[in-house]
Structure formats: structure tokens, C-alpha cells
Amino acid sequence: MKTIHLTATSEFNTGAMKSYFLVDDSPFFKIINFNIDAGVTFPVHSHDLDGELSILVLEGEGYFLGEKDRIPAKKGDLLISEIREPHGVLATTQMRILVTIAPPI
Template identity: 70%
Template sequence: MRVIKLSETNEFKPGVMKRFFLVETSEHFKIINFNLDAGVVFPVHSHDLDGELSIQVLEGKGWFLAANDEKIPAETGDILISEIREPHGVESDTKMRILVTIAPPI
């Protein structure tokens, strides 16, 4: 077993997105913490692979982004679940911390 202290990854850089790989050695899943400063966009993208991902908002407010310029409100406690092949992204209105889980890992 292993405990990850998310409080240790609560770091922001002005105007950019900061990434912390929390689990990247598992053959079953990957967990990444992204911290987006206010107004930062994690661009819409997709991966040509089978699998699923979740994006959980740990803190802040903004938008989950999807294909065709679709924007879905996102705030603390919300979780987006999608296929890895589906276009996905995030836009922050405030400082925003998200936790991304990818299975299987890419």
C-alpha cells in the first residue's frame, strides 16, 4: 500500500499548468494531479487508444471541455468520466486542481 499526500502537490505557477505524476508505474492505471492557474486552458485532446479516464475537480471552478467547443460547468467535487478516445480538456476560471486517472495507463 501507499499513501499519497495531495497537500504536497498544492503548487501553482502564474499563468500556466503544473503537473505532478502521482502514480505512473502501475500497469493498470495512472494518476496525475494538474494545477491550473486562473484562466489557464488544458487544451481539448484525445488519444487513439481504448480505455477510460476520469477528471476530478479537487478545488476551484471552471469547465470540462469537449468536442465542438462544448463546455460543461466544473466545480469542486465534480468528476468527468469519458473514453480516452473522446475529446477532453479543462479550462479554469479560478485556480483549479484536478486529479486525472487513466486506465489502462498511457
């Protein structure tokens, strides 16, 4: 077992996105904490492989982005998507998200 204290990863870079790799050694999944400053976009992208991902909003507000979608996202909201499906995030306030990718890429 492993415990991660997410409160220790709440730093932001002005006008940018900062990431912390929380679990990067599992053959089954990867969990990444991204901190996105207000007004910054985590660009819409996809991956050419099978699997799923989830994006959980830990703090802040913004939008989950898709190829044509713009879905409001706030603390506690969870997006689940195929890895092949275009996905991204736009932060309207400072936003902390937790991304889980299975299998890891």
C-alpha cells in the same frame, strides 16, 4: 499500499499548468494531479487507444471541455470519458484536478 498527500502538491505556476505524476508505475492505471492557474486551458485532446479516464475537481472552478461541449465544473465534480473522446479543462479560478487514466498511457 501507498498513501499520497495531495495537499503537498498544491503549487501553481502563474499563467500555466503544473503537473505532478502521483502514480506512474502501475500497469493498470495512472493518476496525475494537475494544478491549473486561473484563465489557463488544459487543451482539448484525445488519444488513439481504448480505455477510460476520469477528471475530478479537487479545488476551484472552471469547465470540462469536449470537442463542442463546455460543462461547468467545480470542487467535487467528476467527469468520466472514453480516452478517444476529446477532453480538456478551462480554469476560471485556480483549479486542481486529479486525472485517472486506465490503462495508463
